[in-house]
Amino acid sequence: MSLLPLNDALARWREALDAAGALRRLPAETIPVAQAHGRVTAAAVWARISSPHYHAVAMDGYAVRSAMTEGATEAGPVRLRLGRDALYVNTGDALPEGFDAVIPQEETRVEEGWLEVTHPVRAWRHIRIIGEDMVSTELVVPAHQRLRPQDLGAIAGSGHNAVRVFRQPRIAILPLGQHLAPPSPHVEPGQIIEFNSMVLAAMAREWGAVANPFPPQDGDLDALIQQVRAALDDHDLVALNAGAAGGARDYAERIIRALGEVVVRGVALRPGHAVILGHARGKPIIAIPGFPVSAMTAFERIVRPLLADWLGQPEEHPPRLQALLPQTIVSDPDMDEFKRVIVAHTYRGAVARPLPQAAGAIMTIVRADGVIHIPRGQDGVPADSYVQVALLRSPESIAHTIIHIGSHDLALDILADQLRRAHPDRSLNSLGVGSLEGLQALARGEAHLAGVHLLDPATGAYNIPAVRVHLPHLPVVVMRFVQRAQGLILPRGNPKNLHTLADLTRP
Structure with a gap:
């Protein structure tokens, strides 16, 4: 298998996908804001209303007219008639018409229907004015933004109950091979527990896709072609796990050729070189190695950038x-x-x-x-x-x-x-x-x-001599941790009556 450099392989594959129309942005859909966490906006979200959309009281207390509190002192308090010049309000209430400030409840003294004010109150104190957070028509989030919890709050707070997002990419993962078994402690020699599809599906979901791991596929070539054709009908990308190395029953290349075109066969990537990149029916189709670490490495280097492109996102890099x-x-x-x-x-x-x-x-x-x-x-x-x-x-x-x-x-x-x-x-x-x-x-x-646990043959001592030889200048502490018993593991009942190592020499 001739191996193409990783960057060259991806560039060649993407050129073929572009020609096949497989690099277009995914279609948009409208979903409830409450279900949009982690989704990517397909259009900008503009505020439909201001937030707050009224002058809102910010503290429990009394709404007053600030001009009436001028000159108030501890020695000469201003007295305001409750119900006329001072109204009790709770946090979040609309500010009563004609009032322009709130005095917190803990800063007041009420006596026989009068509110005593001992300090002047400035206008708009403890009031959230209209549009303090967002103004109607303001940009809330741009297009192509992956929505965070705080974004959902801002979108909902600006008067939206639904948001336009890109549809999530749908990924089919088909494990190929003989003797694949579901996870279980009861497996026979030669059986392989199939967990790659579970791992790859979880990776794809972390990247924003809907992943569908299929049961292990072990039919003849024609049956496998039909299964992959059906997967292409319902998914945006099909990943065949294993079957790309070129063995007698490695059908991946023949499946892709039967349905579309093989663009790259073999990538200079380690681990993960046994890779086939192609497309069929206007959709990407790939085959990646069966070994778990190879599969994960190839999947991340090949599929993750493609998903980011479909969703209009920059490729994310780890810290x-x-x-x-x-x-x-x-x-x-x-x-x-x-x-x-x-x-x-x-x-x-x-x-x-x-x-x-x-x-x-x-x-x-x-x-x-x-x-x-x-x-x-x-x-x-x-x-x-x-x-x-x-x-x-x-x-x-x-x-x-x-x-x-x-x-x-x-x-x-x-x-x-x-x-x-x-x-x-x-x-x-x-x-x-x-x-x-x-x-x-x-x-x-x-x-x-x-x-x-190193024995020094010259002294018969354990560990200390070796530590002195190999760590002569490093200050260390030697701690006793566990003591081991060595011996022979025998069949139940000890049928050969073995009791010492010398017994192993018996005919």
């Missing part, structure tokens, strides 16, 4: 953090590579450490704090370089995370759960790589603590 990279990263100069990393705030500042890059290991995305992009044409990143990390978690949550690297134990997972229960703003992220690598990670400033 970034500059971090030190103590280790050299090797990269293929022919690829755009996206490396998952964890970030620790240690004595060296913000420090990034690459996670295992297996395309099928979704836990590397679960544990990742962010992603480093190594552009095509670059063969890696030298040690002790500073890199930009596109964050998958907030900077605050990363700063409040304890990073453990080293020998793993189930007790660490229990501790991580208990820590989050007791302190919801704190996390423990544990990466099991072995004792020696844990000490080296601590020395490089990549972690806050390292799990070790």
Whole structure:
């Protein structure tokens, strides 16, 4: 498979989509304001009424004519007749005709039908005048704005009960392949739990789409073509998950060719190079890899910008953090590579450490704090370089995370759960790589603590000799955490009567 550079692939695909009429803005629809959170306006919203649309009382108290309070002092208060010169009002009431100020209730003294005023009151005190917030015909929100909660309030407050928005993109996600099973603890060897469609659908919904994950598709080629044709009828984009690598039962390319045109076959993207981009019946259709991390990477780089265009939105970028990279990263100069990393705030500042890059290991995305992009044409990143990390978690949550690297134990997972229960703003992220690598990670400033169980053959002592060798200049504390018992796991009942390691040598 010849791989096209990522930017070239996207440009070629978008040119073909434009020619096929698939890059047009989505049609608009009118929906209730109360249901419009997160939607994108298709037209500007102009205030139909002012807010407030009357002179509104802003405090509980008494409406008065300010001119009648001139000269009032503590020693010589002005007395106003209740019901004639002073009227009791509540917050939100319309200001009575002929009155121009409100004295808060706590600043007054009432005696036998008279209100005593001890200070002059300026005109329009504690009054919200007409149009103080919005004036009729004022622009409330422009077109192409993603609506936030405060926007909904402003639209409703300006006299609208409905708003014109772009229709949400409809995305169909069809997982292809044999032996795909629904999530369950009861799966047979060779069966693969299918969860990619769930993950991709959730991503698309975060970007403002309506996503429809289909059940796993495992028919013959003709049946699959019919299923994809039906999906194209009801959706704006169809994503085939798996089937693009070119194996005997990788039908994605043949499906797309049967229904439309293949524009790009293979993208220089890692993870996620097994990608096919095309269109059919005036709509985009893509095939992305079956490995979870590859699927997520390809989906984000390819589908997210397209959805933003359809909705008239700029492509959103995650917050970034500059971090030190103590280790050299090797990269293929022919690829755009996206490396998952964890970030620790240690004595060296913000420090990034690459996670295992297996395309099928979704836990590397679960544990990742962010992603480093190594552009095509670059063969890696030298040690002790500073890199930009596109964050998958907030900077605050990363700063409040304890990073453990080293020998793993189930007790660490229990501790991580208990820590989050007791302190919801704190996390423990544990990466099991072995004792020696844990000490080296601590020395490089990549972690806050390292799990070790290293025996020194010369002295018979555990851990202390290794710490002195690998961390000679780093002030550390060694804590006893868990004690392990090693042994043999045997079938129930111990049918071979094994009791010691020596018993394993018996014929």
